[in-house]
Amino acid sequence: MSRRHAARVAAVRRAMAQEGIDVLVLRPSPDFRFLSASPEGALPEGVLPEGGAPDGGAGPGVFLVVTADAIVETRDPAGLVPASARRVGVDPEMRASELFRLAIAAELVPASAVLAPLRLRKDPAELTALGRAVAAAEAVLAQAAELAWFGATERTMARRLRLLALESGCEEVISLRVSAGEHTARPEHVPGGRVINPGDALLVSVCGRWDGYCAEAGRVFAVAEPPEDYEAMYSVVLAAHRAALAALRPSVPFAELARTVHEVIDASGYGRFAAPHVGRGVGLGHDEGPRAGEDAVFAPGMTVCLEPAIYVPDLFGARVADVVACTAAEPVPLGTRPHTLHVLDR
Structure with missing residues (x-):
């Protein structure tokens, strides 16, 4: 993790704590790109943009999960959400089918409360x-x-x-x-x-x-x-x-x-x-x-x-x-x- 990326993740975790959000779950989207460790602005190899697969399908289903001590790209985000999590911030662009597949019992809130203010000012x-x-x-x-x-x-x-x-x-x-x-x-x-x-x-x-x-x-x-x-x-x-x-x-x-x-x-x-x-x-x-x-x-x-x-x-x-x-x-x-x-x- 680069120093710049580490600082960005640290700022996100501070904002999560202020908003009372325990975990972020992001689909391929601008928020995903903002927190991905891939080169600036790019999605990781094999991950399609938010539009999904070229044929209109759902794409590969890769998510980015951010907790207090980890940031992981995964196809099984629900498995990384701690059982103790009370509030989970989900990507505003999350599809209904993706939300159902998460099967998370915690309260779901928009991740934009954390990420939108941090994305306002560009470095x-x-x-x-x-x-x-x-x-x-x-x-x-x-x-x-x-x-x-x-x-x-x-x-x-x-x-x-x-x-x-x-x-x-x-x-x-x-x-x-x-x-x-x-x-x-x-x-x-x-x-x-x-x-x-x-x-x-x-x-x-x-x-x-x-x-x-x-x-x-x-x-x-x-x-x-x-x-x-x-x-x-x-x-x-x-x-x-x-x-x-x-x-x-x-x-x-x-x-x-x-x-x-x-x-x-x-x-x-x-x-x-x-x-x-x-x-x-x-x-x-x-x-x-x-x-x-x-x-x-x-x-x-x-x-x-x-x-x-x-x-x-x-x-x-x-x-x-x-x-x-x-x-x-x-x-x-x-x-x-x-x-x-x-x-x-x-």
Whole structure:
């Protein structure tokens, strides 16, 4: 066990004692990765990610069990839970079938009470790993800008993006977004059969996991030329993004950053079209703390994906997504890709 891993395990055991939790039982998940002794962010050999087996099966059933004096990877976690255990922290992503197989008589509580606060602040090695993941996601977008978009469908381009992501070393593609024209105004749009034509706005983003860490990069394109009034609306999104970046400082509540974003958009006249969600924490998970709705306050080492957006129904929308680290001095964007509205010429 490395010194860094030993310190992490010791911090978890202190938190377990404070929460009155005797044992943790974790399935393959971000929490599993956080406590695994494997190389940073990676699952041990033979252990599949939280999605399970490639065919949708349950996977190999390996668990991580943490007690006061041991930390063990096992296929039989129930056998390692002491009979005296009164409260057992289980992975929030535990499946019902897995819980039944545990057959533990103790009270079961979410392990997140212990692990979520410890995962909030990333150490320098984690920030470096996140930076590599962001660079990989941005490289996929850079390649996407060189593809032929005219006449292709959203679904076809999403497949090409997925292939680019996998070729870049992405171990899990979490989400891909390709929205064209009026579909850019639909936050939850799934790429479909719409043909991409000149004059269309495009929202393109890739979210995935590289070497255990998650990153998303999202940008706005236009095909041949942007729609009328689109650049003006997009400039508001960029102004909101800059305001969010300026507000991301230690001791600032996440809710205040969200208010800052909405004030900028409200002042532009697009207030009723603003996305309520302005960002989320990223790290070993793609959607973790800090969160605006949890009274979160920024501190050095926290990392968030800033993603202000405006969606005008049946017309168009714009969104950018960037991973940013909060530091003691100033916020540090982990990516370098510019926010310029890129006009595709093919």
